[in-house]
Amino acid sequence: MDLERFKQLHAYFSQQDLPEGARETEEYEAYTDAIHENEECYNWATAEKLKSKGFDYESYCCLMMADNVYSSLDDAGEIRYGDPSVIINKWDEGLYGIPIHDGGSSMVLIHYCPWCGKKIAE
Incomplete structure (x- = not known):
């Protein structure tokens, strides 16, 4: 998965009020796989998390x-x-x-x- 697509999915899946069943989709599986298997996606998501926490x-x-x-x-x-x-x-x-x-x-x-x-x- 490329980083731009990952960022789009991240914006959706990191919502507070995620619709029921959203985590049971192929898109969610691809998103979580990208965090664990794609260094660029992991680094971006981790940096965003740490920035948001100050x-x-x-x-x-x-x-x-x-x-x-x-x-x-x-x-x-x-x-x-x-x-x-x-x-x-x-x-x-x-x-x-x-x-x-x-x-x-x-x-x-x-x-x-x-x-x-x-x-x-x-």
Whole structure:
């Protein structure tokens, strides 16, 4: 799917009041497939999501890192400790880590992005 068609479908499928049954169509399946299989569509959708939330995604090495850091935060912008769906944390000191979900606050400090492989600037 090309990006322009994806943007049209995104505008439709991201509505608050999506008509009943809209997610049970071939168009919706093509739309979700594009997010998962087309890097250009994924990058555009992710950047749009992070922009709409006011998250400074451009300061990260890649959109996957930015999206996963954003997903690790609660509504107040604080790290969601103890949440097993969190796969990476970023602290104010510029440190990044992968949490160890054993009931404590342990983590593995990382120096390279797990998605793009770039060295993480501290």
